[in-house]
Amino acid sequence: QKEVEQDPGPLSVPEGAIVSLNCTYSNSAFQYFMWYRQYSRKGPELLMYTYSSGNKEDGRFTAQVDKSSKYISLFIRDSQPSDSATYLCAMSGATDSWGKLQFGAGTQVVVTP
Amino acid sequence: DGGITQSPKYLFRKEGQNVTLSCEQNLNHDAMYWYRQDPGQGLRLIYYSQIVNDFQKGDIAEGYSVSREKKESFPLTVTSAQKNPTAFYLCASSTGQVQETQYFGPGTRLLVL
Numbered sequence: 001q002k003e004v005e006q007d008p009g010p011l012s013v014p015e016g017a018i019v020s021l022n023c024t025y026s027n028s029a030f031q032y033f034m035w036y037r038q039y040s041r042k043g044p045e046l047l048m049y050t051y052s053s054g055n056k057e058d059g060r061f062t063a064q065v066d067k068s069s070k071y072i073s074l075f076i077r078d079s080q081p082s083d084s085a086t087y088l089c090a091m092s093g094a095t096d097s098w099g100k101l102q103f104g105a106g107t108q109v110v111v112t113p
Numbered sequence: 114d115g116g117i118t119q120s121p122k123y124l125f126r127k128e129g130q131n132v133t134l135s136c137e138q139n140l141n142h143d144a145m146y147w148y149r150q151d152p153g154q155g156l157r158l159i160y161y162s163q164i165v166n167d168f169q170k171g172d173i174a175e176g177y178s179v180s181r182e183k184k185e186s187f188p189l190t191v192t193s194a195q196k197n198p199t200a201f202y203l204c205a206s207s208t209g210q211v212q213e214t215q216y217f218g219p220g221t222r223l224l225v226l
Contacts, residue, residue, distance in 0.1 A: 008153050031212075032212050034214050041222070043117075043218050043219045046214055046216070092211060093212070100146075100158065100161065103155045106155050
């Protein structure tokens with residue numbers, strides 16, 4: 001079983017809809033949670049960063065962490081065609097992980113006009 | 114303008130040939146990483162380096178080699194022992210602290226002729 005599970009999609013939504021993405025994980029030691037956005041044939045770019053449990057909002061993006069359920073989410077409100085990309089969750093903080101990140105497989109999102 | 118550069122953008126390898134992918138950063142980061150990305154599999158760690166003149170194997174190091182002679186540079190060699198080298202290769206860097214995220218380069222796509 002992978003340490004971080006993420007549905008690969010693709011997830012297709014109409015423009016203006018809310019996009020809901022999530023990851024589950026098995027290692028309860030993870031403390032730092034990230035979402036990266038990756039456009040086709042480009043390097044991933046950091047979108048959201050959250051420490052421990054709780055919510056964080058940045059414009060149209062909201063990241064949620066529920067450590068008790070080992071579940072993290074990313075919501076994109078008022079989605080735009082420019083949001084079409086692959087979204088990768090990542091996490092760190094396990095005792096032996098040093099600065100290494102564990103990534104999910106990535107979810108491909110397609111926002112149709 | 115700080116960031117990570119990778120070259121070339123596309124690289125072609127012939128059977129039995131070693132090829133080297135370049136990664137340079139001017140973020141003054143101590144740690145650098147190499148990942149391989151295949152469709153539907155997320156990012157897999159090949160090698161990482163926490164400090165100059167030191168590096169560690171990641172999850173899929175077989176068929177690859179690295180060096181870290183300068184803080185700014187972390188080249189990856191794909192050797193002839195790597196039987197399935199076709200993939201998208203991503204370099205990243207970070208401060209190395211467990212709570213710090215990683216910043217990615219634009220990637221190199223390696224194809225086998």
